[in-house]
Amino acid sequence: MTDDTPDPMKILAGALPFLKRYDDQIVVVKYGGHAMGEEETALRFGRDIALLEQVGVNPVVVHGGGPQINAMLKRLNVQSTFVQGLRVTDEAMLDVVEMVLAGPVNKQVAEAITRAGALAVGISGKDGGLVRARKLTRKVRDPGSNLEQVLDLGYVGEPESVDTKVLKLLIGADIVPVVAPVGIGANGQTYNINADTVAGAIAGALGAERLLMLTDVRGVLGPDGRLIPEMTVAEVRAGIEAGWISGGMIPKVETCIYAIEKGVKGAVILDGRVPHAVLHELFTDGGAGTLIKP
Numbered sequence: 001m002t003d004d005t006p007d008p009m010k011i012l013a014g015a016l017p018f019l020k021r022y023d024d025q026i027v028v029v030k031y032g033g034h035a036m037g038e039e040e041t042a043l044r045f046g047r048d049i050a051l052l053e054q055v056g057v058n059p060v061v062v063h064g065g066g067p068q069i070n071a072m073l074k075r076l077n078v079q080s081t082f083v084q085g086l087r088v089t090d091e092a093m094l095d096v097v098e099m100v101l102a103g104p105v106n107k108q109v110a111e112a113i114t115r116a117g118a119l120a121v122g123i124s125g126k127d128g129g130l131v132r133a134r135k136l137t138r139k140v141r142d143p144g145s146n147l148e149q150v151l152d153l154g155y156v157g158e159p160e161s162v163d164t165k166v167l168k169l170l171i172g173a174d175i176v177p178v179v180a181p182v183g184i185g186a187n188g189q190t191y192n193i194n195a196d197t198v199a200g201a202i203a204g205a206l207g208a209e210r211l212l213m214l215t216d217v218r219g220v221l222g223p224d225g226r227l228i229p230e231m232t233v234a235e236v237r238a239g240i241e242a243g244w245i246s247g248g249m250i251p252k253v254e255t256c257i258y259a260i261e262k263g264v265k266g267a268v269i270l271d272g273r274v275p276h277a278v279l280h281e282l283f284t285d286g287g288a289g290t291l292i293k294p
Ligand SMILES: Nc1ncnc2c1ncn2[C@@H]1O[C@H](COP(=O)(O)OP(=O)(O)O)[C@@H](O)[C@H]1O
Pocket: 031, 032, 033, 034, 035, 064, 066, 067, 085, 214, 215, 216, 217, 219, 220, 221, 222, 244, 245, 246, 247, 248, 249, 250
């Protein structure tokens, strides 16, 4: 063994306190569409989740699929627009969104985990009444008139309540739930929900120990482009206000704030393309990415 070869006994000994800390705890992992990347990245993610399950942690995966929806829309020659990181969703768009998220993406993620030796079952937020949703309304202030406008994003929803029964049944049977971010309204209407928001709602409802948000950037980057290792809720709000936290990062940080307010012990945004990002975050002192704290 050369000097720079990691000593497996050292790694194991170092992981022990963390294994105790997370034993039988729920860790919600949001797996973003951008973090999925190549097939090998997805398989590696699957192996990490299977390992968590095998060492006694209870992972719950909520996946995105924005880029995968974009690819399908391109094939269908349909344009899509985003407001504050959310896809404006009309009826035809909703069909494509649900087809992609609850179809191939959901099955690929569940399959990658199952292939790695844990049992994973893919469900959508509509199954078993998991995510009850309502239409989301967003307000923006018009810079010219300074008047507040209500934006209509179509069938974009927000979670109203989460029924954890199905998740608990799966967790209790040592099965990893893999959730697609669509929800159902009281009237039976399907809603497209940002996957970050669904992950936060589920983490909050389950009283998760940790919420990990895997994306394609190292975490929250400051105005100088440097990674910010830790941020308070107030600092996040100031970053959104100042505009250097923008686009898809907005629902991510807002979700972290929501989860912490619901009692989740820690919420972290990290780069899911880095090998073993999840294990590094949970089982080492250094952690990775940006930790949002109260
Ligand atoms: N301050 C910031 N730090 C890091 N990324 C940011 C920031 N502001 C905006 N972003 C954008 O947010 C993106 C992450 O959101 P998104 O593309 O929706 O990811 P995912 O598909 O993983 O949910 C980054 O790729 C980056 O373009």
